[in-house]
Amino acid sequence: xxLPTWWQVVTPHKDIRAKxxxxxxxxxxxxxxxxxxxxxxxxxxxLFFAKTYLTEGxxxxxxxxxxxxxxxxxxxxxxxxxxxxxxxxxxxxTLYHLVRSCGQVTHLEQLQGLLADWRNLSGARVAAFAxxxxxPIKGRxxxxxxxxxxxxxEIVKEHDIRRVAPGKERLKEILKRSGPTLILIDELLxxxxxxxxxxxxxxxxxxxxxAFLQELSEAVATSEKSVLVLTLPASILEQxxxxxxxxxxxxxxxxxxxxxxxxxxxxxxxxxxIRKRLFENLGDPKTHRHIAEAYFRLYQGLGSDVPAEVRETxxxxxxxxxxxxxxxxxxxxxxxxxSFPTFQRTRGVLRLLxxxxxxxxxxxVSAPLIQSSLVDLVYAPVRREFIKHLGNEYDSIISAxxxxxxxxxxxxxxxxxxxxxxxxxxxxxxxxxSFSGGERRGVNLPWLRVALLREGVPSTIVGDAVSKLEDSLxxxxxxxxxxxxxxxxxxxxxxxxxxxxxxxxxVRECLYEHLNRLAKGAVFDVxxxxxxxxxxxxxxxxKLILLEPGQKYGExxxxxxxxxxxxxxxxxxxxxxxxLFVVALDAGAYAGLEKQLRRFLAxxxxxxxxxxSLTAGARQxxxxxxxxxKKDLPYAIMAAYRHVGWRSNGDIIWRDMGIPTVGQDPSxxxxxxxxxxxxERILSSLTPKLILDRAxxxxxxxxxxxxxxxxxxxxxGLPCLESEKVLLEAARQGxxxxxxxxxxxxxxxxxxxxxxxxxxAVIVRAEKAEEEKKISIGKSIDTDGxxxxxxxxxxxxxxxxxxxxxxxxxxxxxxxxxxxxxxxSSQAVSAKVNRISIKASVPWDKLSHVVTGVIRPLxxxxxxPEITIEIRAECEDGFDRTTLDSKVxxxxxxxxxxxxxxxEG
Numbered sequence: 069x070x071l072p073t074w075w076q077v078v079t080p081h082k083d084i085r086a087k088x089x090x091x092x093x094x095x096x097x098x099x100x101x102x103x104x105x106x107x108x109x110x111x112x113x114x115l116f117f118a119k120t121y122l123t124e125g126x127x128x129x130x131x132x133x134x135x136x137x138x139x140x141x142x143x144x145x146x147x148x149x150x151x152x153x154x155x156x157x158x159x160x161x162t163l164y165h166l167v168r169s170c171g172q173v174t175h176l177e178q179l180q181g182l183l184a185d186w187r188n189l190s191g192a193r194v195a196a197f198a199x200x201x202x203x204p205i206k207g208r209x210x211x212x213x214x215x216x217x218x219x220x221x222e223i224v225k226e227h228d229i230r231r232v233a234p235g236k237e238r239l240k241e242i243l244k245r246s247g248p249t250l251i252l253i254d255e256l257l258x259x260x261x262x263x264x265x266x267x268x269x270x271x272x273x274x275x276x277x278x279a280f281l282q283e284l285s286e287a288v289a290t291s292e293k294s295v296l297v298l299t300l301p302a303s304i305l306e307q308x309x310x311x312x313x314x315x316x317x318x319x320x321x322x323x324x325x326x327x328x329x330x331x332x333x334x335x336x337x338x339x340x341x342i343r344k345r346l347f348e349n350l351g352d353p354k355t356h357r358h359i360a361e362a363y364f365r366l367y368q369g370l371g372s373d374v375p376a377e378v379r380e381t382x383x384x385x386x387x388x389x390x391x392x393x394x395x396x397x398x399x400x401x402x403x404x405x406x407s408f409p410t411f412q413r414t415r416g417v418l419r420l421l422x423x424x425x426x427x428x429x430x431x432x433v434s435a436p437l438i439q440s441s442l443v444d445l446v447y448a449p450v451r452r453e454f455i456k457h458l459g460n461e462y463d464s465i466i467s468a469x470x471x472x473x474x475x476x477x478x479x480x481x482x483x484x485x486x487x488x489x490x491x492x493x494x495x496x497x498x499x500x501x502s503f504s505g506g507e508r509r510g511v512n513l514p515w516l517r518v519a520l521l522r523e524g525v526p527s528t529i530v531g532d533a534v535s536k537l538e539d540s541l542x543x544x545x546x547x548x549x550x551x552x553x554x555x556x557x558x559x560x561x562x563x564x565x566x567x568x569x570x571x572x573x574x575v576r577e578c579l580y581e582h583l584n585r586l587a588k589g590a591v592f593d594v595x596x597x598x599x600x601x602x603x604x605x606x607x608x609x610x611k612l613i614l615l616e617p618g619q620k621y622g623e624x625x626x627x628x629x630x631x632x633x634x635x636x637x638x639x640x641x642x643x644x645x646x647x648l649f650v651v652a653l654d655a656g657a658y659a660g661l662e663k664q665l666r667r668f669l670a671x672x673x674x675x676x677x678x679x680x681s682l683t684a685g686a687r688q689x690x691x692x693x694x695x696x697x698k699k700d701l702p703y704a705i706m707a708a709y710r711h712v713g714w715r716s717n718g719d720i721i722w723r724d725m726g727i728p729t730v731g732q733d734p735s736x737x738x739x740x741x742x743x744x745x746x747x748e749r750i751l752s753s754l755t756p757k758l759i760l761d762r763a764x765x766x767x768x769x770x771x772x773x774x775x776x777x778x779x780x781x782x783x784x785g786l787p788c789l790e791s792e793k794v795l796l797e798a799a800r801q802g803x804x805x806x807x808x809x810x811x812x813x814x815x816x817x818x819x820x821x822x823x824x825x826x827x828x829a830v831i832v833r834a835e836k837a838e839e840e841k842k843i844s845i846g847k848s849i850d851t852d853g854x855x856x857x858x859x860x861x862x863x864x865x866x867x868x869x870x871x872x873x874x875x876x877x878x879x880x881x882x883x884x885x886x887x888x889x890x891x892x893s894s895q896a897v898s899a900k901v902n903r904i905s906i907k908a909s910v911p912w913d914k915l916s917h918v919v920t921g922v923i924r925p926l927x928x929x930x931x932x933p934e935i936t937i938e939i940r941a942e943c944e945d946g947f948d949r950t951t952l953d954s955k956v957x958x959x960x961x962x963x964x965x966x967x968x969x970x971x972e973g
Contacts, residue, residue, distance in 0.1 A: 071359055071436040071523050074392035077351035080425050084346060087426045089419075096157045098254045099201025101164065113165035113173050121344035122178055123337040126162060129297075130182055133163055136295040137192045137248040144289045146297045156299040160196070160252045163297060167250045168194045189248075193218055196252040199259030204266045210259065211239070211280050218246045231267070233279040239287040243294045251288065253298040256281065260315045278315075282322045338402060339390040345418050346425060350391070359436045360387035362523070363394075370527055375514045387437070393421075394437040396518050397500075404504040408457045420453040440500045441493030441520045446471045458503060461555050469541040469553070470495045477536050488525050490533045495541065502552040510550035547685045559674075559686045559693075566670035575665045576617070582705055587614060589737035592649070601629075602638025608647065608781050610750075610788065612737055614709065615652045617662075634715045634784075640959055644781045646788050649749075650713045651740060654724075657708040664704050668697040702734035712740055714749060715784035723747065745790075752790045756802025759795070759831065762786055769836045770811070772924060773799055774827035796825045809837025813929070816840055828924065936968065 083089040100106035109115040122130075129146070136142035148156045165173065166182075170189040173179055195217035197210045208216060212228030215221045220242040227234040243249055260277045267276065281298075288296040300320060343350060350356075364384040367374050377383055378396075386395045401420070405411050427447045428438065435442055445451045445466050455462045470492060477491035485491060497519035501511035511519070517530050534551065537544050542561035545554050557565075580597065587594045592612035595604050604613055619629055630650055636642050653661075671694040674680055682690065706728045713722040725743045733739075744750040763779040764771065773795060780789050789795055800822060802808040809818035809832035810825060818837040832840070904926070910918055926933050941947075952972075960967060 071362055072355065073432075073434045074436060074438060075429050075432065077355050078347050078392050079349040079351075080346060080422075080429055081348050084422050084426050085429060087430065089422055089426075096161055097198070097200065098157055098160055098164070098196055098252065099198030101161060102196055102198060103201065110161060113169040114176070116161065116165055117173055117176055117179060119345055120158070120162060121337075121340040122162075122182065123341065125337070126159060127182060129159060130163065130166055133167070133250060133295050133297065134183075134185075134189070137167065137189065137250060137293055140293045142295070144291070144295055145285050146295065148297065148299045157254060160254055160297065160299065163250060164194055164196060164252060167192050192248040192250060193246045194250045194252070197254070197256075197259075199253070199255035199257065202259050204259060204262040209263075209280070210253065210256070210277060211284075214251060214284075215242050218242055218249065220245055231263075231276060233276045233283060236283040236287050239284055240291065243287060243291045246294075248293040249291075249295075251284070251294070251296045253281075253296070256298060257300065257316055257319060260319065264315065275318075278318050278322055281319065285322070336386055336389045339386075339393065339395070339398060342393070342398065342418065342421060343391075346421060347392075353388075356388050356391040359391065360384050363387055363437065366521065366527075367518070370517065370521075373514060373527065374517050378518055392438055394439040394518075396515070397438060397440040397443075400440055400500050404501065404508065405454075405457070407504050410457050420450070423447075423449045423453060435522055437522070439497075439519055439522065441489075441497045443496050443500065445496055445499065454499075454503075459555070462553075465543045465553060465555060466499070469543050470499060473540045473542070474537060477533075477540060481536075484524075484526060484529060485533070490520070490525070490529055491537060493520050494530065494533050495537055495544070498537075498544065498551045499553050502554070510547070510552035512550055516551070546689070547683065559682065559689055562674060562680065563667065563670050563693075566673050567666045570666050570669050570673075574669055575662055578665050578669055579617070579661075579705070582701060583614060583709070583736070586702055586705060586734060586736040587612065589735055589741070591741045592737050594737055598633070600638065601633045601636045601642075604633055604637065604648070606637035606640070606642050606644055608644055608778075611648050612740060613648065613650045614736075615650060617653050617658055619652060630713065630720060634720060640955060644778075645715045645784050646786060647781050648715065649740060649744065650720075651709050651736070652711045652713065652722075653708050654710055657710075661704050661708040664697070664701060668694075668701055671697055703728060703730065706734065706736055706739060709736060712743060714744075717785045744788075749787055750790055751787045751794060754789065754794050754798035756798055756805070756807040759798055759802065760808065760833065764833070768833075770830050770832040772827065772919075773825060773829050773831060775919075776831055777827065792827060796827075799825055799829070799831055802831075806834060808832060808834050809840075814925075828927075830924065 079085075081089075096110055097106060101110050104111065109119060129148075132142040132146070136144060148159050166179075167189060170183065170192075174183050195214045197213050202208075202210070202213070207213075209228050209231055211224050211234050212221065215224045215228070221228070223238050223242055224234040227238070256277070263277050264275075284296060288294045300316070361384065364379075364381075364387070367378045367383075371379075383395070390398055401417050406417070411417070424438070424443055427444055427450060428435075428442060431444075433442060443450060445454070451463065451466055455466070474491040474495040475489075478485040478489055481491070494516055497516055498511055501515070501519075502509055513531065513534065516534065517527065520530060521527055537551075538546055538560075540560065542557050542564070543553050543555065544560075545552050545556075545558050583596055587596060591610065593609050595611060595613045597616035598604055598613060604611060613633060615630065630652070633650065634642065634645055634648055642648075671690065675690055675694055710725045710727070711722055712725055713720045715721075723743075725739065728739060741750070745752060759776060762783075763776040773792075776799075777789065777792055777795050780786050780795070799808070799810055803810045803817050803822045803825075804820065806819040809816055810822050811817070811830040811832055812822065812825070812828075816832065816837060818832075818834070818841055906922070923933055923935070957967070957970075
């Protein structure tokens with residue numbers, strides 16, 4: 069069952085709902101009541117008691133005063149002490165109206181029990197002195213003012229004019245003439261500070277007010293039915309000097325001789341005081357109890373994740389008494405902010421709470437209780453109530469960290485973050501817990517859960533959100549797992565300042581260094597950020613080219629540079645285009661990667677800068693951040709460098725490898741290698757059929773393995789082979805299974821396991837290998853000089869046929885055998901030649917056949933042939949110098965050729 073929101077149960081006072089309340093409503097002042105300038109609810113005794121909750125302390129105080137006035141029994145001199153709203157001045161006003169206007173309030177229900185035994189107050193007199201309103205130069209002195217209000221001014225007139233304490237005897241005379249008398253003195257210290265300055269200027273003996281207080285205290289103590297109630301501050305205010313501190317000590321010493329100390333508000337009674345002042349209807353107490361029980365069950369379920377205090381039964385009762393406020397919110401104001409000397413004195417906690425309630429009620433913020441995380445520090449009236457005690461610099465801190473960065477975290481995270489304002493709420497709660505008039509500052513994670521968690525908010529979100537605040541906010545500090553705001557920038561701000569000082573070229577250099585490490589490996593020759601296509605050689609090795617940031621990729625936007633690398637190797641055409649693979653940065657990911665690189669460099673700089681002063685906690689945080697940055701960078705770089713491209717016919721094909729797996733081996737070259745193998749762009753095994761289908765033309769019957777290998781390395785669109793071993797193994801398998809033949813030297817292997825193949829071996833189509841097996845060397849000479857054995861499917865061949873001659877038809881690329889019948893005795897006739905020199909005119913498109921059918925057989929039988937090429941070419945328009953010098957001559961030089969003759973005509 070969904071809990072009702074607080075504004076569905078209670079009703080704030082009308083002026084709070086309308087946001088029309090004035091500051092004076094929450095600033096009770098005895099002087100204003102005496103002068104008739106106070107708001108009506110303070111001047112009118114009936115309205116005053118309608119909004120006043122009589123705490124046990126206040127009742128006890130009133131009982132003592134009434135008893136003293138009626139019977140002479142009770143404490144004659146009373147000092148009031150309260151640290152929070154609904155305090156000293158409010159207690160004085162309660163006594164003032166109770167005695168002075170007893171006849172007008174006896175009918176009020178809440179006073180009937182209090183006044184039941186003390187109805188004979190009609191003759192009692194009240195005199196009051198407010199130190200904040202008194203004029204020490206032109207106004208009456210405290211003794212003059214009290215005597216004037218009691219109708220006995222002539223007794224002390226001369227002393228009042230001369231500003232000299234009248235003495236105890238005159239005061240006794242005043243009390244005797246007045247009968248039952250209540251004397252109220254508020255803020256006497258402020259008057260003493262001002263009076264001391266006047267006494268110095270007018271050369272009056274100092275300490276007259278202190279002397280009067282001592283005389284009055286003794287006179288009241290010995291009187292029959294008089295009582296003195298005065299207020300003294302617990303500590304000196306910041307705006308007072310050392311003399312004021314001495315005056316307070318003397319004042320406490322003088323009054324302490326005969327006084328009794330009363331505390332009008334204690335413990336959970338503060339909740340009743342606040343509720344009475346701020347709400348006109350508190351709704352059904354059963355609902356209060358139901359909501360308190362729901363929160364209590366929540367805390368019970370969280371166990372040690374929340375403080376032990378909130379899991380006790382007494383806290384459930386505390387929540388019920390504080391409704392619609394969560395006790396933690398009131399307590400942080402009471403215990404932290406209430407210790408500021410200026411907090412209650414200026415406008416008071418009631419005005420702050422009225423502002424908070426008015427804002428939440430107006431925005432209809434949905435929450436069962438009002439918790440500190442719900443306070444909107446963005447709302448100017450609420451923010452001013454806090455920063456006036458801290459300093460204006462915190463205005464910008466709230467704007468930057470809470471209204472700015474924390475709110476953006478909620479927007480970026482979405483879901484529960486944005487719905488409940490998780491980051492902003494936690495930052496607000498930390499801010500409220502960060503300040504105190506004493507040393508107690510900051511808040512831990514268990515209390516932050518209490519400040520934030522409510523129905524609908526997942527409990528697991530708090531730790532994650534606080535971590536985000538630590539990473540993002542500039543004035544958010546962490547020390548021994550206590551979080552607080554300070555007006556000094558934290559490590560985050562120092563990092564940001566350092567990041568802004570990092571030069572873009574430093575970022576590129578850092579990326580280059582990391583890429584250089586990540587791309588190293590045995591599988592590719594890696595070329596990092598080449599400037600020209602000539603930086604990438606044209607050879608048979610597999611090459612991985614990493615483009616630098618800013619160079620385009622993609623089928624529609626392939627940059628000229630990527631295409632230039634695939635097509636050219638400097639000034640010459642690239643031959644082995646199928647050995648190239650290009651990797652480019654993801655355009656969308658680079659901004660994030662650049663930010664990470666900048667952060668890494670900033671952390672390195674800070675870590676090595678001895679001039680930067682950091683706390684031990686910040687120094688450890690810096691180390692952790694730097695360690696995390698070092699660990700995360702390889703993954704970030706591989707996630708950004710994820711587009712791989714290769715040549716396919718006329719286009720460059722680009723594929724996105726996707727985001728790498730966390731924890732994967734941080735090797736970019738290995739990641740590309742595995743991806744290309746998975747996509748079958750690089751093959752680690754090959755079928756013999758694929759050799760014939762992809763590497764042989766329709767009319768081609770045989771090629772060397774080297775030539776076949778080159779076809780795979782040169783032809784875009786074909787898969788690339790992992791190494792020459794892949795082809796050699798496939799060829800060996802094809803020979804063994806009869807799918808193709810292999811010629812090693814002059815020996816043809818077909819349908820049998822050949823010896824180890826090399827790149828010089830010749831692959832022969834199966835049809836031709838089978839044909840050669842039928843007619844070539846396959847017979848062996850038997851012991852009678854004839855042949856024993858036969859070739860498979862030899863046809864009409866006779867065992868008496870003998871080999872007459874064997875020649876190689878280099879143009880047709882096949883072997884011919886000629887046999888001579890010599891009866892019962894045969895012998896092979898073989899012509900042997902020790903040296904051969906050939907000069908032939910060969911069509912230019914048949915050069916590969918010369919290598920296959922002429923050069924390789926000669927090399928197989930002897931040493932490496934010496935080859936001299938004679939080229940004659942004509943062009944009607946003439947050859948340009950670029951073609952001759954930069955292409956033809958450069959290519960011959962790269963091949964290691966020596967140019968014997970170069971004749972231009």
